[in-house]
Amino acid sequence: MSGAGSGFDPIEFLETAVPVASNEDVSEMRDLLVSTIEAQGIDAHVDDAGNTIASKGTDDPETHLVLNTHIDTVSPHVPYEREPGVIHGRGSCDAKGPLAALLTAFFAVEPAEDSRVTLAITPDEELLSLGADALDVEGDMYIVGEPTGLDVCTAAKGRFEGTISLSGVAAHAAEPQSGVNAIGALAPVLSVIDEFDADRASHPELGSASLTATMVEGGENSNQVPAACDLVVDRRSVPPETATGFRESLESRLREAVPEDVGVEFTLTERPTPFLEAFATDPEHELVSAVSDASRAAGGSGDVRPFTAATEASYFAHAPVVVFGPGDLADDEGAVAHAEREYVQTDDVRAAADALSDAVAALVT
Missing domain, CATH: 3.40.630.10 (Zn peptidases)
Structure with missing residues (x-):
């Protein structure tokens, strides 16, 4: 009792x-x-x-x-x-x-x-x-x-969150070739996200990890080539992946996929305690x-x-x-x-x- x-x-x-x-x-x-x-x-x-x-x-x-x-x-x-x-x-x-x-x-x-x-x-x-x-x-x-x-x-599963930051060069939209379009670089970024776990084995209990684009922000004016774009992603991880390992792996894949004239950086969301892995x-x-x-x-x-x-x-x-x-x-x-x-x-x-x-x-x- x-x-x-x-x-x-x-x-x-x-x-x-x-x-x-x-x-x-x-x-x-x-x-x-x-x-x-x-x-x-x-x-x-x-x-x-x-x-x-x-x-x-x-x-x-x-x-x-x-x-x-x-x-x-x-x-x-x-x-x-x-x-x-x-x-x-x-x-x-x-x-x-x-x-x-x-x-x-x-x-x-x-x-x-x-x-x-x-x-x-x-x-x-x-x-x-x-x-x-x-x-x-x-x-x-x-x-x-x-x-x-x-x-x-x-x-x-664990949950990590971070922001992919793309940087280009602003220009007049009438002369787009004179700038570097940060929003335009989203195409290869989204491809990396879609294919990120394609070659990874699923966990016997938890199944497959997931990576999802959840929020996007970019551009300052409707007639301007955007110099910056931020994309927030949500990661649901499976063992043995850690937050640090995920960040390093994603940033490396992004750098390989994004055009050389576009800056790319991936940072985990700041928090005072470790992510729930x-x-x-x-x-x-x-x-x-x-x-x-x-x-x-x-x-x-x-x-x-x-x-x-x-x-x-x-x-x-x-x-x-x-x-x-x-x-x-x-x-x-x-x-x-x-x-x-x-x-x-x-x-x-x-x-x-x-x-x-x-x-x-x-x-x-």
């Missing part, structure tokens, strides 16, 4: 947590989280990056399992509503529902003498992942709470088996599949990591997470709590 032995009820927690707006400021939600942990007699602290951290078990473990999710939500805040079997409101499935399930497992487990379990909850996953980037917790395995419909997700955990790892078996026993499918959205699991992929939780990113009617109709079913929250409790116990006791 969810929360057995701890006096913690994940549904009661959700009924308190979902009404708390955490789209612009997580302070109130973090205070609730800290007080919830301390009510179980467990010390919790907030680090300089705003991460909430609590641990159980030895300080020198042979096995260290980290449970992670986030307390921030996207804007705008959607008010809490309750109906039988369903909790509506912003954060109900992304990711306060998964948080409730993780808390249940954390409170219930009593690690073996050589094991440790750490709860590490980040404050800004929906924005820049400043918390995850600064998190000073080294685990041997990670479970990241996100809405997966009780499936076990072992991989996800692709990751893939071995589906045969004990972490995957433990969560999959527990999900199936709790009433879930136990299916193992990729996750379809960006997630901070990328920051922890130096070790085996899975993504798991109640709720769905979308259902048959459309978007759920980040949507006005966001909801989670209480039976799924309890099933996730039971599954995680069993999985965590199997891994560290």
